[in-house]
Amino acid sequence: MAREAVYQQSNPQPPGDLPPGDLPPGSDSGDGFSGGDSAGERDVQLRPRRLDEMVGQRDVIERLKIAIDAARGRDEPLGHILFDGPPGLGKTTFATVIPAEMGTTVQMANGAGLSAPKDLLPYLTNVSEKSVLFIDEIHRVPKSVEEYLYTAMEDFRIDIVLGEGVNARTLNFELQPFTLIGATTRAGMLSAPLRDRFQIREHLGWYSKDQLRELVQRNARKLTIKIDEAAAGEIAKRSRSTPRLANNRLHWVRDYAQIKAKGDVTLGVARDSLDMIGIDSLGLDKQDRNYLDTLIRVFAGGPSGLEAIAHTMNVSSDTLEDEVEPFLLRSELIVRTRRGRMATAKAFEHLKLPLQP
Ligand SMILES: Nc1ncnc2c1ncn2[C@@H]1O[C@H](COP(=O)(O)OP(=O)(O)OP(=O)(O)O)[C@@H](O)[C@H]1O
Ligand SMILES: [Mg+2]
Numbered sequence: 001m002a003r004e005a006v007y008q009q010s011n012p013q014p015p016g017d018l019p020p021g022d023l024p025p026g027s028d029s030g031d032g033f034s035g036g037d038s039a040g041e042r043d044v045q046l047r048p049r050r051l052d053e054m055v056g057q058r059d060v061i062e063r064l065k066i067a068i069d070a071a072r073g074r075d076e077p078l079g080h081i082l083f084d085g086p087p088g089l090g091k092t093t094f095a096t097v098i099p100a101e102m103g104t105t106v107q108m109a110n111g112a113g114l115s116a117p118k119d120l121l122p123y124l125t126n127v128s129e130k131s132v133l134f135i136d137e138i139h140r141v142p143k144s145v146e147e148y149l150y151t152a153m154e155d156f157r158i159d160i161v162l163g164e165g166v167n168a169r170t171l172n173f174e175l176q177p178f179t180l181i182g183a184t185t186r187a188g189m190l191s192a193p194l195r196d197r198f199q200i201r202e203h204l205g206w207y208s209k210d211q212l213r214e215l216v217q218r219n220a221r222k223l224t225i226k227i228d229e230a231a232a233g234e235i236a237k238r239s240r241s242t243p244r245l246a247n248n249r250l251h252w253v254r255d256y257a258q259i260k261a262k263g264d265v266t267l268g269v270a271r272d273s274l275d276m277i278g279i280d281s282l283g284l285d286k287q288d289r290n291y292l293d294t295l296i297r298v299f300a301g302g303p304s305g306l307e308a309i310a311h312t313m314n315v316s317s318d319t320l321e322d323e324v325e326p327f328l329l330r331s332e333l334i335v336r337t338r339r340g341r342m343a344t345a346k347a348f349e350h351l352k353l354p355l356q357p
Pocket of ligand 2: 091092093136
């Protein structure tokens with residue numbers, strides 16, 4: 001009864017169980033171009049539903065299969081799993097595929113929406129045996145809520161204190177044994193007690209060009225697009241090692257091919273269509289090139305402070321630091337030194353500008 005009361009009080013619209021694979025439209029990393037139907041819908045259309053449909057991450061998949069088979073063999077819930085890694089590499093995908101493999105349901109929550117314990121309780125009280133609770137952006141869960149997760153994860157129990165002072169009393173709720181799957185792009189922001197309560201921790205890394213080409217080819221089949229191998233390779237090369245971007249690019253190339261090339265995607269069509277939206281051969285967009293151009297032309301290749309570059313470009317320094325620089329650093333087009341940002345020889349070459357003496 002008490003459980004019911006908490007449930008209704010705290011959440012007039014209880015979170016429903018979703019059959020695995022039926023995601024509400026997911027977040028998009030905001031890669032810029034999107035046309036036609038919403039990015040969320042398109043995401044769902046191409047999102048793998050089973051582990052075998054996933055591309056790359058072989059070692060992660062291998063380990064998860066063992067854990068899933070073992071848990072199923074013992075008829076127990078799977079241990080709690082934490083996924084970390086940059087946006088668009090498959091954290092949410094894994095979180096929906098795993099319940100499908102386990103033959104169970106999944107509830108989806110977001111750390112940003114769990115600002116007080118009352119926001120978390122409906123999810124916890126709603127878990128069924130061996131079901132999955134997925135908390136995306138789990139680093140955004142505040143400390144006060146996190147403490148409830150500790151006992152929930154470890155002992156499948158939550159303790160709620162009602163009233164204050166002498167009138168205070170504690171209500172203990174037993175929870176069904178469940179699996180918590182957490183996802184974060186900022187693993188470093190997670191507290192040690194929370195991090196250590198996950199039995200399985202997987203880091204998702206970048207995808208190789210071959211893996212993304214395979215992904216593009218598979219998804220082209222799903223979307224019934226005729227694409228040749230070189231064209232799929234070109235899309236892969238320009239997708240920054242990220243499946244979400246490869247899917248976004250593929251959708252654009254399809255639109256372009258439909259209007260300009262009778263639907264067939266050849267290498268030339270892939271190149272022309274991606275050039276048209278400003279995605280170049282390294283996967284840089286207009287803002288990335290603008291950054292490099294400013295650093296090289298205005299600041300003679302650096303070293304230059306971030307603020308100075310940001311002012312010249314008339315863009316906030318946060319945007320540059322969070323959205324532009326990570327890929328330029330990873331591509332070795334710039335380096336960060338103590339004296340500021342510097343363009344590398346590769347950057348000069350890419351923009352076809354002469355190296356400064
Ligand atoms: N290994 C994979 N195989 C096939 N498709 C994938 C794979 N990983 C990701 N994708 C595709 O990329 C899209 C984005 O992946 P997903 O939403 O899982 O990323 P994420 O890591 O949760 O990103 P974010 O941090 O932004 O939430 C998915 O819709 C899916 O179609
Ligand atoms: Mg996600």
